Amino acid sequence: MDKVAVISGASRGIGAAVANRLADAGWRLSLGMRTPQDANARWAEHHVSEFDAAAQGEARWIREALEHYGRIDAVICCAGVMEPQDVIEIDDDVLDAMMEVNVKSPRRLVRAAWDALGGSGQGRVIMLASLSGKRVASAASGSYSMSKFAAVALTHGIRQKGWDQGIRATAICPSYVNTDMAAAITEFPAQQMTQPVDIARMVELALDLPNTASVAEIAVTCRREAHY
Numbered sequence: 001m002d003k004v005a006v007i008s009g010a011s012r013g014i015g016a017a018v019a020n021r022l023a024d025a026g027w028r029l030s031l032g033m034r035t036p037q038d039a040n041a042r043w044a045e046h047h048v049s050e051f052d053a054a055a056q057g058e059a060r061w062i063r064e065a066l067e068h069y070g071r072i073d074a075v076i077c078c079a080g081v082m083e084p085q086d087v088i089e090i091d092d093d094v095l096d097a098m099m100e101v102n103v104k105s106p107r108r109l110v111r112a113a114w115d116a117l118g119g120s121g122q123g124r125v126i127m128l129a130s131l132s133g134k135r136v137a138s139a140a141s142g143s144y145s146m147s148k149f150a151a152v153a154l155t156h157g158i159r160q161k162g163w164d165q166g167i168r169a170t171a172i173c174p175s176y177v178n179t180d181m182a183a184a185i186t187e188f189p190a191q192q193m194t195q196p197v198d199i200a201r202m203v204e205l206a207l208d209l210p211n212t213a214s215v216a217e218i219a220v221t222c223r224r225e226a227h228y
């Protein structure tokens with residue numbers, strides 16, 4: 001396997017689980033982290049880049065990854081933030097900051113990698129969106145849902161734009177996943193949540209499926225929902 005995946009938010013949570021699974025499968029990784037000096041020793045043989053989604057560093061990171069590996073086959077956007085504020089109370093600057101990390105930075109990251117993704121003829125983009133990008137479950141999740149609906153739309157826009165170049169894009173849309181993010185917002189028992197390793201299995205499947213078996217969205221839940 002000589003394929004290369006770029007993963008944002010790889011320091012912990014879902015991004016770390018995805019990185020571990022893909023490394024086990026033989027992928028070569030370029031990992032974006034805000035504090036690369038804290039990176040796990042396992043990543044010594046991979047490429048780790050300092051990356052803050054709020055700091056417009058996408059083009060530099062992708063340039064570094066291409067210098068290091070010479071190719072990019074997949075971009076996996078796992079960096080994300082959740083502000084549990086409703087759509088009336090949230091201030092513009094807080095909403096803007098969440099949109100920056102959850103939507104605008106992933107767009108810049110994919111744009112920076114676009115030619116490399118198209119060049120392979122089988123480029124893949126995986127967006128860790130959310131089930132909050134499919135439905136608004138509560139008032140407090142309203143602002144986050146705004147960002148995640150936009151992340152799902154971004155994924156579909158990428159899929160439409162890249163189809164003829166063999167780029168396939170998948171939005172993964174879970175409800176609660178057992179990470180720091182969910183622990184901060186719910187009392188729902190951690191062991192009953194979807195586990196990050198299972199999200200990583202879905203990411204690997206979406207990466208491996210051929211161009212003729214594109215999956216645009218994967219909706220995932222650990223509890224009964226009206227429609228999922």
Ligand SMILES: NC(=O)c1ccc[n+]([C@@H]2O[C@H](COP(=O)([O-])OP(=O)(O)OC[C@H]3O[C@@H](n4cnc5c(N)ncnc54)[C@H](OP(=O)(O)O)[C@@H]3O)[C@@H](O)[C@H]2O)c1
Pocket residue numbers: 008009010011012013014015033034035051052053054077078079080081082101128129130131173174175176177178179180181182
């Ligand atoms: N957990 C859930 O229940 C759940 C459900 C649905 C969707 N999601 C989505 O899945 C993705 C991963 O979430 P998670 O559960 O793994 O969250 P997490 O455990 O809170 O981890 C968040 C990750 O995003 C990174 N990050 C945050 N702000 C960043 C920034 N400005 N620049 C670069 N990296 C930044 C964090 O890096 P640091 O270590 O530097 O903070 C960390 O690696 C997010 O998009 C989230 O919205 C999560």
